[in-house]
Amino acid sequence: MFTTRPTLQGTFGMVSSTHWLASQSAMAVLEDGGNAFDAAVAAGFVLHVVEPHLNGPAGEVPIVLAPAGGEVRVLCGQGVAPAGATVAHYRGLGLELVPGTGPLAAAVPGAFDAWMLLLRDHGTKSLADVLKYAIGYAEHGHAPVERVGETVETVRGLFEEEWTSSAEVYLPGGRAPRAGELFRNPALAATWKRLLAEVAGSGGREAEIEAARAVWRSGFIAEALVRQAGRPTMDTTGERHTGTLTAADLASWSASYEAPVTYDWNGWTLCKAGPWSQGPVLLQQLALLPRELPPYGSAEYVHLLIEGCKLAMADREAWYGDAADVPLGELLSEEYNAGRRALIGDKASYELRPGSPGGRVPWLSAHAREVAAGEPALGPLGAASPMGAGEPTVAKSPLSPVPGEPDVAPDGATRGDTCHLDVVDRWGNMVAATPSGGWLQSNPVVPELGFPLGTRLQMTWLDEGLPGSLTPGRRPRTTLTPSLALRDGVPVMAFGTPGGDQQDQWQLHFFLAVALRARVRGGLDLQGAIDAPNWHNDSFPGSFYPRGMRPGGVTVESRMPSGVVEDLRSRGHEVIVGDAWSEGRLCAVARDPETGVLSAAANPRGMQGYAVGR
Secondary structure, eight states: OOOSSOOEEESSEEEEESSHHHHHHHHHHHHTTOOHHHHHHHHHHHHHHHOTTTBOTTSBEEEEEEOTTSOOEEEEEOOOBOTTOOHHHHHHTTOSBOOSSSGGGOOOOOHHHHHHHHHHHHOOSOHHHHHHHHHHHHHHOBOOOHHHHHHHHHTHHHHHHTOHHHHHHHSGGGOOOOTTSOBOOHHHHHHHHHHHHHHTTSSSHHHHHHHHHHHHHHSHHHHHHHHHHTSOEEOTTSSEEOOOOOHHHHHHOOOEEEOOEEEEETTEEEEEOOTTBSTHHHHHHHHHSOSSOOOTTSHHHHHHHHHHHHHHHHHHHHHOSSSSOOOHHHHTOHHHHHHHHTTOOSSOOOSOOOOOGGGOOOOOOHHHHHHHTTOSOOOOGGGSOTTOOOBOOSOOOTTOSSTTOOOOBTTBOOOBOOOOEEEEETTOOEEEEOOBBOOTTTSOBOTTTSSBOOOGGGGSBSSTTSTTBOOBTSOOOBOOOOEEEEETTEEEEEEEOOOGGGHHHHHHHHHHHHHHSOOBTTBOOHHHHHHSOOEEEOOSOOSSTTOOOOTTEEEEETTSOHHHHHHHHHTTOEEEEEOTTOSOOOEEEEEOTTTOOEEEEEOOTTSOOEEEEO
C-alpha cells in the first residue's frame, strides 16, 4: 500500500509529534538515557516555543500514560474555573457566551503543573535536563513554520493597537516571524532560566521540581499571571474586560491523576480521559457500531460513522461536563447503544438527538437549542473552510459560519489548533499527550513571562444546572483527548491529533483503519492509517466561540473516491470536498508486546509533524 512515509520500526525508542523539533528533542532525551516520560516533558516545553499559536505553558494538557508493568492512568492538566468565575458575574457583564479571547476566558493554567507531576513521578531527569531544549530554541532562535507568521499577521492590528505586549514578542521591529529566519522569545527563555536559578539547590531532583511548582503557584510567575488577569483587555465582545484569576486560585490548584474511562472492542481496550474531556465520545462511537461493519471505506461505512458520531456528540452536549454527575455507565452500556443504534437510518440526520440514559431527560443550553434550530444565522454552508474546523484563533464576528475558525485575513487564512505527542521507550513505557491553549492569538503575552493566559472557559455555558455550566472550582469541558489502546490487556498503541471537535472523529477513523486493515512488516500499519482519506462533520454545536453548527455538513478530502462522495450526497449529506491532504493530523506510536518491536508514524498534512526513532 502506498504511503507518504514508512511506518518506522525499531527497538530503542519512538517519538511522534506535531513538530519535528519537539520529536527530535524527545529523541535526544531518550538517547541521553531518559525514559518516555522525560522525553514527553522535554517535547512539551519545546512545543510551547515552536508552536506558540497552538499551545503555551498557561494552557492545558491531558496525558494518558502507561508505565511499563503498571496501570494506565490519566494525568489531568486541565485547570478549573476561578472562584470568581460565576454565571452571575458574566451575566452581570451582559454576556450570553464566555468570550473566545481575553482574561474572562482564562481558567487556572494547567499545563505546567501536569508536566511537572509527570516528570516528578515517572521521569528520571532533572528539570534543567528537560528544559534546556526549550530554553535553547527560545533564547537562540528557531526557524518558525509559516503558520506562526500567518497567525501573527491576522492579529497584527489587535497587537499593535491593544495587545502591545504581544507585539513586542511577535512583531519585533514591526516584522512578524518569517519562515527561514530565526525567531526568538527571550522573555520566555528568561522565565525558565530564572525558574531554574530559583529552584537550584533545593535538595535533589524531586525537591527542585516541587520548588518549581511552588514558583508557578505562588512565586514570580503566579504574581505576573494575576497581574495580567487584572489588566482590562479587548476580547471577542469588542470591549475590554478584566479576568477573575486570583493568587488564591493559582495557589490552591494542582494537576491530578485519575483512572481512565475504558471500552472493550474486538479484543482492544481503548483508554480515554473522563467526560471533563470529550474523550468518551470515541468510546460511544465504538459502542454504537454494529457487530458486522460495512466494507472499509465504502459509502455505507462512512455514512455509518458520520451518523454514529452525531449521536455521540449530541450526548456530549447534553451529558458531558465537570459540573454534574455524568451517567457514563449507561452511555456506554449495550442496552442504551442498541436503542441509539436503531436511530441510524439510510439518510443523513439533521437533528441534534441526545439520548436519555437511565431514563434521564436530556437538557441542552439555550444557545445549543438555538443553533440546533438554525438560529442565529450561521452563514452559507459553502463559506466553511474545507480544512476542517480546528480550535479558535482570534476575535471574530459572531456570524462566522465555522465553529472555532477565525475570520480570514486579507493576506491569507490562518487557523488555531492544538499539538500532540506520543512516546514509547525500550522499557515499554508509553505516553500520549495533547497540549493546547495559551495561544499567542487568544490573550496578550504576559510581559514579564513571554507567554499568554489560556481561554478554555469559553467551553462552558452561562446557563445554570448543566454538566458544562461555568462553575467555580470545576473544569471546563475540553476537546483535548489523547488515546491509549491495549490489546488483550497490554498497552500497544498511543495516538492522538489536534483538531478541536474533530479529534475523536479523526481518531476513530484512524483506529478502525489500524484495526481493520492489513498489517505491514509484521506490525500495525500506523502510517497507512494516518494517510488514509479522512473526513469530519459539524452537525452539533461547536465547542468554541461563537459555538455554531452546520446540520448535515460533512467535509471530506478530495482523495475520497467520487462514487463515495456522490453516494453520501444521495443520502442527504451536505458534502464539502476539501483539499487532498486536509483532514486529520494524527500521531501514533506502538509496541508489539511479543517481539518488543516499536513503531511510529506521523501526519504528513501541514508538513511539520514527524516521527523519529531507532
